[in-house]
Amino acid sequence: MSDLQYIRVEWEGELAIVVIDRVDKLNALNAEVVRELGDVFRDLKDDDGVLGVILTGAGDKAFVAGADIGELAQLTPLTGVKVSREGQRTFTEIERFPKPVLAAVGGYALGGGCELALACHLRVASENARFGLPEVGLGIMPGYGGTVRLARIVGFGLAVEMVLTGAMIDAERAERIGLVSAVYSQEELLDQAKVFLRGITKNGPIAVRMALESLYLAQNSAPADAASFESALFGLLASTTDMKEGMTAFLEKRKAAFKGE
Numbered sequence: 578m579s580d581l582q583y584i585r586v587e588w589e590g591e592l593a594i595v596v597i598d599r600v601d602k603l604n605a606l607n608a609e610v611v612r613e614l615g616d617v618f619r620d621l622k623d624d625d626g627v628l629g630v631i632l633t634g635a636g637d638k639a640f641v642a643g644a645d646i647g648e649l650a651q652l653t654p655l656t657g658v659k660v661s662r663e664g665q666r667t668f669t670e671i672e673r674f675p676k677p678v679l680a681a682v683g684g685y686a687l688g689g690g691c692e693l694a695l696a697c698h699l700r701v702a703s704e705n706a707r708f709g710l711p712e713v714g715l716g717i718m719p720g721y722g723g724t725v726r727l728a729r730i731v732g733f734g735l736a737v738e739m740v741l742t743g744a745m746i747d748a749e750r751a752e753r754i755g756l757v758s759a760v761y762s763q764e765e766l767l768d769q770a771k772v773f774l775r776g777i778t779k780n781g782p783i784a785v786r787m788a789l790e791s792l793y794l795a796q797n798s799a800p801a802d803a804a805s806f807e808s809a810l811f812g813l814l815a816s817t818t819d820m821k822e823g824m825t826a827f828l829e830k831r832k833a834a835f836k837g838e
C-alpha cells in the first residue's frame with residue numbers, strides 16, 4: 578500500500594479494518610485523508626483475501642468530525658467544485674466497492690464524516706455517536722453526496738430536516754430512523770462491528786457481491802431495467818460452484834463451505 582500518513586489498515590482474517598487516524602483534529606477529512614482513503618479502497622478492491630471492510634475512526638471521540646474547516650475556509654468557487662468532485666469520486670468508489678463496507682461510528686460523524694458513513698453500505702454506532710450535517714451553519718452545504726444519499730436512506734422529509742437545521746441527532750434516533758443498523762457500547766463497537774460483518778461474509782461471496790451490485794444499480798435505473806439486471810445476475814449465480822454448495826449443504830443439513838467460485 579502506498580505511503581499513508583492518516584490511514585491504518587488492520588487485518589482480521591477475511592476482514593480489513595480501515596482506520597482514519599487524525600485524532601488531534603477529530604479525524605477531520607483534509608485533502609490528504611481523502612486521497613489516502615481512495616488509494617486504500619482501490620488497493621483493497623483487488624485483494625481477493627478481503628471479503629468485507631470496516632471503516633472507523635481512531636480514538637473514542639469521533640468517527641470523522643467533518644471536512645477540514647481550515648481547508649474549507651480557503652476555497653474559491655473553482656477549488657470548491659474541485660474539492661467536492663474529488664470527495665464525491667472517492668465516496669462513490671466506496672459506495673461501489675464490490676464487497677460490503679460497514680461504517681463503525683464511534684462519536685461524531687458530522688458533515689463529510691456523516692456523508693462518508695452514508696457512502697458505506699451499512700452503519701453501526703456507539704451509544705455516544707452523533708450524526709449531523711452542520712454545513713449550513715458554516716454558510717456552506719453538504720458537498721460529498723449528503724443531499725443525495727441521506728434522503729435515500731432515511732427518507733426525504735428527515736433528510737430535509739437534517740440538512741436545513743444542521744442539528745445533530747443521537748445514536749438512538751439514528752437507529753430509529755434507519756440511519757444505523759445497531760447501537761453498541763463504545764467499548765464493544767469494533768468487536769460487535771466484526772460480528773455484524775461476519776454475518777454477511779459467511780454467505781456466498783459472489784452472491785453477496787452480485788446482490789450489492791443489483792441493489793445499487795436499482796437506485797439509479799428505471800424499475801424495468803433494474804428488474805432485468807436482477808434476473809440476469811440471478812441467472813448468472815446458477816453457474817457458480819457456490820450455488821451448488823449452498824443448496825447441497827442445506828439439503829445435507831450442514832454448514833456451507835463457500836469458495837467464491
Ligand code: COA
Nearest residue numbers: 601602603605642643644645646647685687688689711712
Ligand atoms: N475541521 C478541522 N478541525 C476540526 C474539525 C473540522 N471539521 N472538527 C474538529 N476539529 C479540530 C478542532 O479545531 C480542534 O483542534 P485544535 O485542538 O487544534 O484547536 C480539535 O479538532 C478538537 O476539536 P474541539 O472543537 O476542541 O472538540 P470539542 O469536543 O470541543 O467539539 C465538535 C467537538 C465535533 C462539536 C467540534 O469540534 C465541531 O463542531 N467541529 C466541527 C464540526 C463541523 O462543523 N463539521 C462539518 C464541517 S463541513
